[in-house]
Amino acid sequence: MTSGSDLRERFAASLMPNYGVPPVALTLGRGCEVYDADGRQYLDLIAGIAVSSLGHGHPALVNAVARQAATLAHTSNLFVHEREVELAERLVELVGGDAKVFFANSGTEANEAALKLVKRAAGPGRHYFVASDRGFHGRTSGALALTGKDAIREPFGPFGMDVRFVPHGDLDALAEAVDEHCVAVFTEPTQGEAGVVPAPEGYLAGVRRVCDDTGAAFVLDEIQSGIGRTGRWFAHQAEEDVRPDVLTLAKGLGGGLPIGACVGLGRYADAFDRGDHGSTFGGNPVACAAALAVIDTIENEGLLAHTAVVGDLLAEQIDALDHPLLAGQRGSGLWRALELTAPHAAHVQEQAAVRGFLVNAVAPDAVRIAPPLVITPEEIGLFIEALPTILDAAEAAATKEQ
Numbered sequence: 537m538t539s540g541s542d543l544r545e546r547f548a549a550s551l552m553p554n555y556g557v558p559p560v561a562l563t564l565g566r567g568c569e570v571y572d573a574d575g576r577q578y579l580d581l582i583a584g585i586a587v588s589s590l591g592h593g594h595p596a597l598v599n600a601v602a603r604q605a606a607t608l609a610h611t612s613n614l615f616v617h618e619r620e621v622e623l624a625e626r627l628v629e630l631v632g633g634d635a636k637v638f639f640a641n642s643g644t645e646a647n648e649a650a651l652k653l654v655k656r657a658a659g660p661g662r663h664y665f666v667a668s669d670r671g672f673h674g675r676t677s678g679a680l681a682l683t684g685k686d687a688i689r690e691p692f693g694p695f696g697m698d699v700r701f702v703p704h705g706d707l708d709a710l711a712e713a714v715d716e717h718c719v720a721v722f723t724e725p726t727q728g729e730a731g732v733v734p735a736p737e738g739y740l741a742g743v744r745r746v747c748d749d750t751g752a753a754f755v756l757d758e759i760q761s762g763i764g765r766t767g768r769w770f771a772h773q774a775e776e777d778v779r780p781d782v783l784t785l786a787k788g789l790g791g792g793l794p795i796g797a798c799v800g801l802g803r804y805a806d807a808f809d810r811g812d813h814g815s816t817f818g819g820n821p822v823a824c825a826a827a828l829a830v831i832d833t834i835e836n837e838g839l840l841a842h843t844a845v846v847g848d849l850l851a852e853q854i855d856a857l858d859h860p861l862l863a864g865q866r867g868s869g870l871w872r873a874l875e876l877t878a879p880h881a882a883h884v885q886e887q888a889a890v891r892g893f894l895v896n897a898v899a900p901d902a903v904r905i906a907p908p909l910v911i912t913p914e915e916i917g918l919f920i921e922a923l924p925t926i927l928d929a930a931e932a933a934a935t936k937e938q
């Protein structure tokens with residue numbers, strides 16, 4: 537078999553340098569365990585960035601994908617197929633009815649659809665957007681224009697869009713920024729790529745109010761937070777009576793198969809005219825079959841409650857640790873960040889991998905944990921047991937570097 541170092545060399549020679557060369561080459565996954573090209577085993581605590589919600593090789597997903605691929609793998613949007621209709625019906629049900637769905641193939645495309653949808657729905661005189669500092673909505677030009685991480689946006693502008701950024705969670709700043717000329721507010725319930733940073737309680741209800749007062753559309757990006765990650769179908773369901781106008785989904789929805797969805801609620805359900813938008817692969821039968829298997833399995837295996845319980849357990853056990861590099865944790869459900877007292881997250885990620893745990897240095901001082909939703913308390917326990925040693929080793933590595 538090809539070794540990890542060999543693969544990494546070939547990667548460097550044949551793939552563009554935008555990712556750098558990832559340190560680990562994975563070949564196989566079973567449940568919450570993955571194996572690298574050199575046969576080393578890891579506990580997967582990142583799930584391909586909150587994507588592999590059922591873990592790896594879950595029979596429900598494997599069977600659904602295999603069956604659909606063998607039956608009809610692709611139709612294009614020239615033809616109707618049952619999986620796409622079923623999945624749209626399920627999503628409409630999960631958001632509480634009175635909604636319609638557009639299927640894309642990724643998160644950024646779901647947001648591009650949302651962007652066009654709210655432009656279509658906006659009356660004359662609306663010409664600017666409001667989004668959050670440090671927010672993340674994707675890498676294609678429209679979604680990137682709305683992304684508040686300056687370092688990844690600024691080199692690629694201008695985008696031909698007037699986007700005004702406000703501090704995430706600051707309702708006064710939002711109310712100040714949004715008036716009757718605003719097309720839409722784009723925001724996340726918790727900012728995943730910024731380091732799993734939650735907004736203050738009541739923030740989404742406040743966004744709803746500001747949008748109601750001004751007629752701006754409320755676009756909620758639940759690409760990372762949706763489909764069970766926080767212990768609810770959608771993170772915004774933690775706040776009573778909060779309904780966005782447009783909801784975007786991807787990541788965990790397909791359980792590892794590429795799919796995105798833009799859900800228009802209320803009057804946004806029918807805002808597109810015929811011909812306004814499209815995607816050759818969007819709503820692909822195999823991806824839809826995978827997403828249906830994910831939703832069914834979350835229901836059948838009680839994974840929402842499981843995620844809430846195991847997520848709380850993870851948080852309690854982190855909180856109970858006393859280590860000079862660890863300030864605490866934040867997040868909800870199985871979507872957390874270890875807060876560090878120093879910018880050593882990259883060292884923590886590296887030292888965790890050496891000891892058989894995959895985590896993600898999402899920010900210099902934050903380590904993201906987003907395991908498959910099927911992870912057990914025993915598996916969480918293995919990580920907690922190893923964490924003090926990992927943090928010691930990270931501190932030592934950081935000291936050596938200085």
Ligand SMILES: *Cc1c(COP(=O)(O)O)cnc(C)c1O
Binds near residue numbers: 644675729757758759
């Ligand atoms: C990952 C992510 C995206 C972009 O999704 P891609 O599938 O990578 O295009 C957009 N918004 C949020 C909140 C995300 O976490």
